[in-house]
Amino acid sequence: MTALLATFDPRYDLKLEREIDVPVDLVWRAWTTPAHLRQWFVPKPWTIADCEIDLRPGGIFRTVMRSPEGEEHDNSGCFLDVVHHERLVFTDTLLPGFRPSAKPFFTGALLLAPLGSGTRYTAFAIHGDAETRDSHEKMGFHDGWGTVATQMVDYIKSGAL
Template identity: 30%
Template sequence: MEKTNQTNDRTVTLKRTFNAPIQLVWEAWTQSEHIAKWWGPKGMDVKVLEHDFKVGGKWRYSMMMPNGNEFISEGVYTEIVEFEKIISSADFKPMTENVEIQALFEADGNKTNFTFNVVHQTEEYCKQQEKLGIMNGWGSVFDRLAEFLKEE
């Protein structure tokens, strides 16, 4: 019996091609000083509170929303393959909890093809997140990443 992918109906996927070599895109994802410059939607300042980049290591970021409220995102790295993928649990309380995020990298000359998956526990939760604007939120984050990469 062939095993099928049971996560398709509960995964939100965004794809981008960044005009930067894979080494630079990887550094943007793995170094605290870079993460603080692009993580989070436009208008939010980010502080890296914890970033232990290894399997089992925790990450925790604070984002200040324009209204002054603090928004915490955090997770634990579950798989890291250099220049290929970063997989982590993730909570973005109070908006999104108990998801897995997958950042997948592929070199394409001086560009990087990037795929980002957010895997939810259920199809219903995934649909709810889509209605709340998960695509726009992450789209804004990756717009900031693209701008950051241009400056580096």
């Protein structure tokens, strides 16, 4: 059943839009395969120490980010909407099986569309209010999501996928 598309509201949400010169199918694979996602999903020199993906609504989406000093941040949530090669919606407000989480923060939406031989790449961070949006922006949303998008493109171009 087709989900209601997550929509962008500039009062509450943040957006990264890029035209990238790697094809949709490789972007999809980079985002949905733990071994690949670990190579680019956090700005270096941080690393992804662990990643779990169960690619269906209610299925786990978990990444553990590790600082160069070894400090770890566990980000656990689940997928909400999965349309092959087209969109991926996930949230940290619900754990696997749609169980409410202790630290609800945002819903993420990745939208992909073919653009010649490349991809129009759009990522939303959807929040419950303007304060959370502003706090996510101050945490470095644009730099962070921009940097990892660049890292992803470089990784795909390295031919590792």
